[in-house]
Amino acid sequence: MLNKKLLGIAGAVCILVIPWLIGYSSPHLESDQSLCPLKLLTGLPCPGCGITKSIYFFYQGNLDKSLAFHILGPLVVVFSILALATLVLELITHKSYFNRWMYNSRFAWTLGVGLSVYHIIRLASFLLNHSFQEIIKESVWQ
Numbered sequence: 001m002l003n004k005k006l007l008g009i010a011g012a013v014c015i016l017v018i019p020w021l022i023g024y025s026s027p028h029l030e031s032d033q034s035l036c037p038l039k040l041l042t043g044l045p046c047p048g049c050g051i052t053k054s055i056y057f058f059y060q061g062n063l064d065k066s067l068a069f070h071i072l073g074p075l076v077v078v079f080s081i082l083a084l085a086t087l088v089l090e091l092i093t094h095k096s097y098f099n100r101w102m103y104n105s106r107f108a109w110t111l112g113v114g115l116s117v118y119h120i121i122r123l124a125s126f127l128l129n130h131s132f133q134e135i136i137k138e139s140v141w142q
Contacts, residue, residue, distance in 0.1 A: 005087045012084040015055075015076060023056035030065075034138070043139035045126060047119040051076060071118065 023029050030053065038046040054073025058066040066073050086098055101107055127135075 002091075005091055008087045009084060009091075012080040012087070015080045016084070019052045019055035020059055022052060023059070029053060029056060039138060040140050043135035043137070043141075044123065047115055072115070 026032055034040070034045075034049060036046050036049050038044065039049055048070075050069035051073055054066045054070035055077055057063075057069065058074045058077055063074070090096055
C-alpha cells in the first residue's frame, strides 16, 4: 500500500508541476501545436486535450481561458491538491481516509460517463466550428 501512496503523491505532484513548467517554457502556449497523439493523427481532440493549457491558465488566474481549454482543468488542480494532502496525511498517520471513494467503481463509472458526455458535446462543437481543412491542419497530415 505504501508504493501506491507514493505513486499517487508522485502523480499528483506531476499533474500540478508539469503544466506550470510547460507554460513558462513556452511563450506561445495558447497557439502552440498540441502534443496529443490522437490530435496529431486525426486533428480531433481527445477527452483530455487542453487540460495542460487549462491548468496553466488557471494558475495565471485567467478562469475564462482555463475553462475554454478544458472545463475540468480547475477541478483537476483541486482534486490533485486534495489527493496530495490526503496521501501525505495517510502516510503520516498510517490511516486510510478516502479509500471508499478512491476505489469505488460507481464513482469511477460516474466520472467516466460524465467525461464521455462532455467529450461528445465538445467534439460536436469542434466539428461544427472547424472546416475539414482546419482539422487537417491540426494533424501531421497537413
